[in-house]
Amino acid sequence: xLIGELAARSSVSTRALRHYEKLGMLQSKRGENGYRNYGQExxxxxxxxxxxxxxxxxxxxxxxxxxxLMGNKCALDDDSVxxxxxxxxxxxxxxxxxxxxxxxxxxxxxxxxxxxxxxT
Numbered sequence: 001x002l003i004g005e006l007a008a009r010s011s012v013s014t015r016a017l018r019h020y021e022k023l024g025m026l027q028s029k030r031g032e033n034g035y036r037n038y039g040q041e042x043x044x045x046x047x048x049x050x051x052x053x054x055x056x057x058x059x060x061x062x063x064x065x066x067x068x069l070m071g072n073k074c075a076l077d078d079d080s081v082x083x084x085x086x087x088x089x090x091x092x093x094x095x096x097x098x099x100x101x102x103x104x105x106x107x108x109x110x111x112x113x114x115x116x117x118x119x120t
Contacts, residue, residue, distance in 0.1 A: 003028075003036045010046035017046065025049060025063050045070060056092045057085070 007014045020026040021036070026045055028036035048070060052062045065081045076082055109115040 001038050001040070001042070003038070006038045006042055006046065009043050010050075012046050012050065020046070020049060020059075023059060023063050025059075025066055057088050061085075061088050 001009070003014050003017055006012075007017055010017075017026060021028060026038070026042060026049075028038050028042075031037050045066070048066065049062055052066070053059070057065075061084050065084050068078045068081050076085065106115075
């Protein structure tokens with residue numbers, strides 16, 4: 001299928017598809033006319049990329065684990081895949097803790113009607 005059809009079937013822009021291909025997450029073959037041709041499995045790969053993005057993983061991590069995930073029907077029995085997901089999960093927890101602190105500071109500021117640095 002051509003890139004436009006893949007974009008329509010996966011609800012992803014052609015620009016994003018080209019980016020995924022550049023990152024090595026998606027494969028195409030070039031026709032004689034230079035157009036990208038994707039296999040039917042590309043739809044599932046793109047949907048998997050978007051699922052992983054929505055779960056909080058970044059593109060670099062997805063590029064690292066996607067071939068293994070897709071090769072074993074998304075089972076998390078590969079040590080390197082589990083380690084990558086655990087690493088990213090830890091980063092998400094750290095960001096959540098920072099956001100909770102920010103929320104607490106802003107809530108107190110609204111409560112007091114003041115927003116100033118501590119000690120001033």
